Amino acid sequence: MKANVDKDTCIGCGLCPSICPEVFSMDDEDGKAKAINAEVPESEQDSAKEAEESCPVDAIKVG
Numbered sequence: 030m031k032a033n034v035d036k037d038t039c040i041g042c043g044l045c046p047s048i049c050p051e052v053f054s055m056d057d058e059d060g061k062a063k064a065i066n067a068e069v070p071e072s073e074q075d076s077a078k079e080a081e082e083s084c085p086v087d088a089i090k091v092g
């Protein structure tokens with residue numbers, strides 16, 4: 030399972046890193062979210078999915 034943020038869609042609300050900080054963080058350069066470029070650890074998969082479902086603009090894909 031991997032996570033991806035569509036930066037063109039992300040509005041930089043900051044919600045996903047607050048839900049799942051192991052996978053998502055804010056990019057200081059553009060103020061948008063980014064995901065780790067690696068497999069989502071098993072222990073983080075539920076919260077990564079929760080972040081995907083919580084994103085207000087559907088910018089996150091986890092799968």
Ligand code: SF4
Pocket residue numbers: 034038039040041042043044045046061062083084085086087088089
């Ligand atoms: S929850 Fe969605 S809009 Fe908010 S920072 Fe994360 S990817 Fe961007």
